[in-house]
Each structure stands twice: as C-alpha cells, then as structure tokens.
Amino acid sequence: MKHFIGIVLLFTVLSLVAAQDLDLKRGRKVYLDSCSPCHGITGKGDGIVAANLYVKPRDFTLGQYKIKSTIDGDLPLHEDLYTTLSKGMGQRNSMLAWAHLRGDDREAVLAYIKSLYPRFATDEPPQVISYPAVVPPMTAKTIRQGKTWYEGIECGKCHGLSGHGDGPSTAALRDEQGHKITPPDLNKPWLFIGGSTRMDLFRTIKTGIAGSAMPSLDGIITDDQIWELVDYLAHEFVQPGEQAPR
Numbered sequence: 001m002k003h004f005i006g007i008v009l010l011f012t013v014l015s016l017v018a019a020q021d022l023d024l025k026r027g028r029k030v031y032l033d034s035c036s037p038c039h040g041i042t043g044k045g046d047g048i049v050a051a052n053l054y055v056k057p058r059d060f061t062l063g064q065y066k067i068k069s070t071i072d073g074d075l076p077l078h079e080d081l082y083t084t085l086s087k088g089m090g091q092r093n094s095m096l097a098w099a100h101l102r103g104d105d106r107e108a109v110l111a112y113i114k115s116l117y118p119r120f121a122t123d124e125p126p127q128v129i130s131y132p133a134v135v136p137p138m139t140a141k142t143i144r145q146g147k148t149w150y151e152g153i154e155c156g157k158c159h160g161l162s163g164h165g166d167g168p169s170t171a172a173l174r175d176e177q178g179h180k181i182t183p184p185d186l187n188k189p190w191l192f193i194g195g196s197t198r199m200d201l202f203r204t205i206k207t208g209i210a211g212s213a214m215p216s217l218d219g220i221i222t223d224d225q226i227w228e229l230v231d232y233l234a235h236e237f238v239q240p241g242e243q244a245p246r
C-alpha cells in the first residue's frame with residue numbers, strides 16, 4: 001500500500017511539473033508571436049521596433065512593473081498583470097489591450113514573462129496595499145481639502161496647476177532607465193496607463209508608478225487624505241472613465 005501511495009504521489013508531482021513546462025512552452029510561443037517585436041526575443045525590452053517607440057517596452061528581466069496593487073518593493077499580483085494585459089495601458093504608448101487572446105493564452109504568456117524574473121518564484125507572496133472597505137462619498141469639503149494636498153504635496157511641479165503636464169519640473173523628468181518621461185494630461189483620462197475610475201486613482205496615488213518619476217504616497221498621507229486628493233482630481237480634471245473624442 002505504501003509503495004502504491006508513493007507511486008501515485010510521484011506521478012502527480014511529475015504530471016504537475018510536465019503541465020507547468022507545457023504552459024511555459026505555450027507561453028513562450030504566444031510571447032514570440034505577439035510580444036517579442038516590442039519586448040524583445042529575450043524579454044529585455046529591445047524588440048525590433050523598440051528603438052522607434054517613445055515610451056519604451058518593459059524589460060521583463062528587471063521585474064519592474066508600473067501597475068500593481070501591492071506595497072512598494074513587492075512584485076505585482078498575477079491579477080494586476082492579467083488586468084493590464086487585458087485592458088492595455090491607455091492611448092499614450094504602444095501597449096494595446098490583448099483581450100482578443102484566449103484567456104488560457106493570456107495566462108500562459110504571463111507565466112512565461114514571470115519565468116524571466118526569478119523572484120516571482122522565490123519571493124514571499126506580495127503584500128496588497130490596504131483598501132478602504134467602502135469608498136467614501138465625494139463632497140464639496142473633500143474636494144476643497146484635496147486641492148490643499150495637490151498644492152501642498154506639489155503635484156503641480158510635474159503635472160502643472162491645471163493638470164496639463166506642464167509644471168516647472170516636467171521637462172527634466174527621466175525614468176529609472178534614463179528615458180525622458182512626461183506625465184499625461186490629467187484632463188485626458190484615456191491616456192492613463194492604470195485606468196481612471198476613482199478606485200484606480202486611489203491605487204495609482206497610493207502605490208505611485210514604479211520606475212517612473214511618479215511618487216508613492218503610501219504612509220505619507222492617510223487613506224482618507226488620498227481620497228480627498230482623488231476627489232479633487234475627479235472634480236477638477238479627470239472625468240473618470242471618459243473616452244477620447246472621436
């Protein structure tokens with residue numbers, strides 16, 4: 001009986017490993033077909049068209065991701081990557097929505113991308129930022145309060161006082177790879193890489209945008225204060241969910 005259980009266990013483990021290999025093989029195929037022209041054959045963000053792109057494709061060997069619901073320094077959740085892949089990253093760069101790929105192909109290609117950065121396999125599970133249980137209501141008072149944060153934290157240095165991305169520091173901004181980077185016009189939410197609902201804005205402001213110049217406010221102001229800032233943005237500039245004019 002003991003031998004029998006041992007053999008069953010061995011086969012289970014072997015078939016799990018084989019399934020994983022198959023997934024990676026399939027992920028690699030999807031990757032080479034659809035992603036490598038920009039992200040490069042080896043995932044270093046140096047595909048054949050990359051040189052001509054203003055916003056450079058991600059280098060998957062660095063493990064740096066802009067859109068995540070996890071604390072500073074932690075990797076994104078699998079769901080964060082799945083959402084980004086399915087929704088794309090706004091209309092300011094060449095990262096389109098890949099919702100037309102079958103769900104299991106999206107899963108396989110993400111498994112492949114993650115295999116290019118070993119910490120995905122070895123890190124403790126990432127820690128998600130704290131979200132409020134209920135979204136607080138937007139009032140004249142929260143909007144007013146948010147304006148004082150926008151001015152006090154000097155968001156306008158980069159974003160400009162009217163949100164057009166024309167602050168005094170804007171021209172000098174560089175991302176961690178040394179490429180020039182500009183903030184999107186906050187009046188044009190279809191340009192945002194991480195979505196424009198109030199909840200998206202809360203996450204973006206709390207986590208910041210890793211690798212770019214956009215700072216994280218986690219631990220710097222409270223969640224309630226972040227909501228006030230969100231309300232100011234949503235009232236003053238961003239019409240959450242607004243689409244580009246045709």
Ligand code: HEC
Pocket residue numbers: 030031034035036037038039053055056057058064065066067068081084085089093094095096098109110113193
């Ligand atoms: C036409 C070029 C292009 C193609 C093709 C492309 N990408 Fe991208 N991708 C980009 C660019 C550019 C960025 C960086 C956008 C930014 O930083 O604002 C990016 C970023 C990403 C990110 C980073 C998300 C984050 O949170 O930082 C992921 C994941 C990603 N792409 C996955 C894929 C996958 C998977 C495919 C293939 C199914 C793919 N991309 C195909 C151009 C492309």
Ligand code: HEC
Pocket residue numbers: 066150153154155156157158159169173181182183184186191192193194195201204205209212213214215217229233
């Ligand atoms: C040092 C410059 C800098 C400061 C200060 C700054 N930002 Fe940003 N912000 C950026 C850059 C650069 C981007 C674009 C990043 C990218 O697309 O990779 C950005 C993007 C954004 C976005 C768009 C997110 C998206 O999904 O595309 C919002 C909203 C935003 N910032 C809000 C704020 C608020 C609110 C503050 C003040 C608390 C602030 N920023 C302070 C540089 C800055």
